Amino acid sequence: MANRPSASYQPSTWTCDFVESFKIGQTEIYKERQRKLEEEVRKMVDDEDVEVEPTALLELVDIIQRLGLGYIFDRDIKRALHRIISVQAKSNDRKQKSLHATALSFRLLRQHGYQVSQDIFKHFMDDNGKFKACHCNDGKGMLSLHEASYLGFEGENILDDAKSFIGIHLRHHLGKINIIDPSLAEQVNHALELPLHRRMLRLEAREYIEAYARRLDANHVLLELAVLDFNMVQSTHLSELQDMSRWWRYMGLANKLSFIRDRIVENFFCSVGMVFEPQFSNFRKGMTKLIALIVIIDDVYDMYGSLKELEQFTEAIERWSMDAIENLSDCLKLCFQALYSTVNEMAYDNFKEQGVNTISQLKKANITKQALDCFDQHNDLFYHPSIIFRLCNDLASSSADLKGDITAKSIPCYMNETKLSEELACEQMRNLIDETWKKMNKGLASNNTPFSRPLMDIILNLVRTTHCIYQYGDAHGAPDNKSKIRVLKLLFEPVSLIKE
DSSP, X not given: OOOOOOOOOOOXXXXXXXXXXXXXXXXXXXXXXXXXXXXXXXXXXXXXXTTTOHHHHHHHHHHHHHTTOTTTSHHHHHHXXXXXXXXXXXXXXXXXXXXXXXHHHHHHHHHTTOOOOGGGGGGGBOTTSSBOGGGGGOHHHHHHHHHHHTTOOTTOHHHHHHHHHHHHXXXXXXXXXHXXXXXXXXXXXXXXXXXXXXXXXXXXXXXXXXXXXXXXXXXXXXXXXXXXXXXXXHHHHHHHHHHHHHHHHHHOHHHHOTTSOOOHHHHHHHHHHHOOOGGGHHHHHHHHHHHHHHHHXXXXXXXXXXXXXXXXXXXXXXXXXXXXXXXXOHHHHHHXXXXXXXXXXXXXXXXXXXXXXXXXXXXXXXXXHXXXXXXXXXXHHHHHHHHHHHHHHHHHHTTSXXXXXOSOOXXXXXXXXXXXXXXXXXXHHHHHXXXXXXXXXXXXXXXXXXXXXXXXXXXXXXXXXXXXXXXXXXXXXXXOXXXXXXXXXXXXXXXXXXXX
């Protein structure tokens, strides 16, 4: 009998009965109200006099995006930013813009693919190339600069200096900011914990809706639309999750394989983090199944199989035939059958929709030189997210309640190599994550890529979801109360309708 490592993954927080017990609300009755509110918001964007006060339009765009409405007004936002760029090109008074306006403009324009130089911040620096101390009293400007600095590229020293400057002064002045403007202090705390650029979009929208509702200057049209949209999209997500719960129940793997992580809700949470827009239901369902299978296979290799069993299991996958599983243990047979049936089912669905036999291609087709050359030229787009995922996972693993983990981790390896303490090794890993983000930012901003913008967005959102999952520990392997609250807010609990 194989001497197997012992895993003590905690049981699932969410039962299939719980997930499937929710009634899906009727969203059609809100469609007409939603349409009217969207028209009002478009009018706001179009009517803003960008030549008189471009900052007001930038702030409106920022609020729309942070409320989770950016995907609805994508074309309107692009037109608005183009208007701002046109005005800036004709204007010579950039030096008169506030730190807040400059940083907000930089962040939004760079986010949307415009080429914006870090040099626009030189006006706020002294003759020694340091940010002027007088900006320490500008809480709003400091916050905007903080958020902008995280869109920096490798080698952009001004943005690196901005990050260091803010790290020293923004926390120091937080008490004073709280006295003057408690709402701003709340935003500062939120940003210092994790910058906006690294936050999971839909969860951030939920949190921002609640924060925006507490503002005295909140626009009630925007707020009502954000609440309606979030709840309607959440209903779509919940319906999809219930389908995934029924699929997971039918597979029966959680009951038959005691060593695997039973995490179908968390897997779906990740798929929403990657693509939340309601029209991409098939993507989320397919991705949820793939994540579930990846987790199972990961547990097979890390926690269950002997070397001989894993060699046989790998051979069976390579042959992609049920005939290849004869010598596998019963547990590994179940794992292969789940993988085989799910992938074939997804391939059949793709064949019905696209007319392409993907299984046949995957089994027989050799990769072309053109494809290899393309991947070689652009492999950083996939390498850098993988590095961030690995390091975030390893940083969080110390807080996961997992016994008998014999897999190699980056932090112990680095400690052994450098003789540093765990604290210093973790700090080095965080610095490496920051440096990798800069490289990834540059790659995602490049126009010299054969990959589509939707794929680039998925890559970015995958890394954001990684930060969310591992922000307070391992929310996948060892979910705690914080991760439970996040799942409830994103998938199960609608935002309460807020009346004027």
